[in-house]
Amino acid sequence: MSIANISPLVRMADKLALHAPISVEDRVSLLELPYASRFFEAGSYLLRDGDTRDQCGMLVSGFAYRHKINVEGLRQIVSIHIPGEVYDLQQLHLATADTNVQALTRCEIATIPHEALRRLAAERPSVAHALTVTTIVELSMSREWMLGIGRRDARTRLAHLLCEFAFRLDKHGLPPGQAYELPMTQEQLADTLGLTAVHVNRVLKGLVNDGLIVHNRRGVTIPDWAVLVAQGGFNSRYLHMNPPDAIVRPPDHA
């Protein structure tokens, strides 16, 4: 089977398997879900506060960010989404969205009808469980971010975020990959950290000067994982990831 014929839904199955046991049969049933695929340019809204949906959207490629805006127009980014994640799973249970989701880069979206997903969840409790765990992990992550914004200083906050990205983007080996793409502007970083762009610039340069990270155009590399982890006070437990060998693949996919 050529790469071109692999369903984009494998990304979703892989992602679910990071947090909950997914059997071979579960995986097959996920790949049989109906879907439609489409591209969005960077900056497009994938979901708007107040929207109603009858389909779920999964990021096949690219990045997206979720944000809220207060009465003064200030923006707070409350989560970043990476490929394989369903960014509007909650709309399966709630009538209207309470956040905005915007494309961070150009990205490909696969949409799956709510009805099909509901049917699958009803038939396969393990899939339903995996979807629920997904939401719970999002909750856990948002609490960790609250701790950061409320009780960590700017430098620690930024280091922690960079660790989190490294960990989540990693194929799940240890230690996480030393280099990754970070397509966020300093203003966007500021809005996720509860800082200003100017201060992000200061702190970012501080981390670079002190050799904790290398930050060349659009990418970050981490020379010493342990050092950055220490600076960020990072502990991956809140991400609730399974050990890598918990990921089960159908035999024909190996």
Place this chain on the structure above:
Amino acid sequence: MSIANISPLVRMADKLALHAPISVEDRVSLLELPYASRFFEAGSYLLRDGDTRDQCGMLVSGFAYRHKINVEGLRQIVSIHIPGEVYDLQQLHLATADTNVQALTRCEIATIPHEALRRLAAERPSVAHALTVTTIVELSMSREWMLGIGRRDARTRLAHLLCEFAFRLDKHGLPPGQAYELPMTQEQLADTLGLTAVHVNRVLKGLVNDGLIVHNRRGVTIPDWAVLVAQGGFNSRYLHMNPPDAIVRPPDHA
């Protein structure tokens, strides 16, 4: 039927009904759940980071708060729980807890075996749905708090929190009750708002001086709901509450 014989689980059913449709049969089945009841003193830990559970705990009376602690020992309170709420629902799906929950006041806890709750959820999709919605609403609330900590100034943040409490504690009429019990110390308020106790004191006094609230020993009263709402930039949509008449009660409970 005398008050003394009413199961504490009605509080849970009422709470679920705030967010999702609960039929009379659902309600009856909830009241038939096995449970054990017990009291905890203020300050007791109801759940610790890392704990494993085989029962869920519901607050029958009293208040509790959930918090995380960073490497420097600084504490961030990430949610406040009020009667009727199940504070460790997530342990139904996750092996270990990632937050601490501590009693804010002396409180009564009813524990329900996971097994019984799982069986009920499997039998009654509407109950399963209501439980899921509960988690999603917690996620929504935590995102709103992130917005506050990251992008609202101290005064607005405090006003918003006071509005939220008024709204959640209210029996759900409009406008919310003008007075309620607030058994939190200024240090606890500080830890939920991402401030220091000293600054909470300053800001609290500011709100009192300007007539936005009256703050007499352990309680808050709100002379003009609209004014405080404006100061806090408060919009209750993120709480995802049903209109009051959506709450269905069994006939013998009216």
Place this chain on the structure above:
DNA sequence: TACCATAACAAACATATGTTAGTCCGACAA
């Protein structure tokens, strides 16, 4: 009544972070 713990309150001072207002630079289009 005295004692003790806890919380509220206050003032002086310190600083992390925000604000404003620019310059510089690379990417891209005409």
Place this chain on the structure above:
DNA sequence: TTGTCGGACTAACATATGTTTGTTATGGTA
């Protein structure tokens, strides 16, 4: 080549919030 634009970057200054330290109420208790 020139022009435009967004983003990175800088510097001087402003301020919201934190820190430290202590005093004052309050409530429980012996």
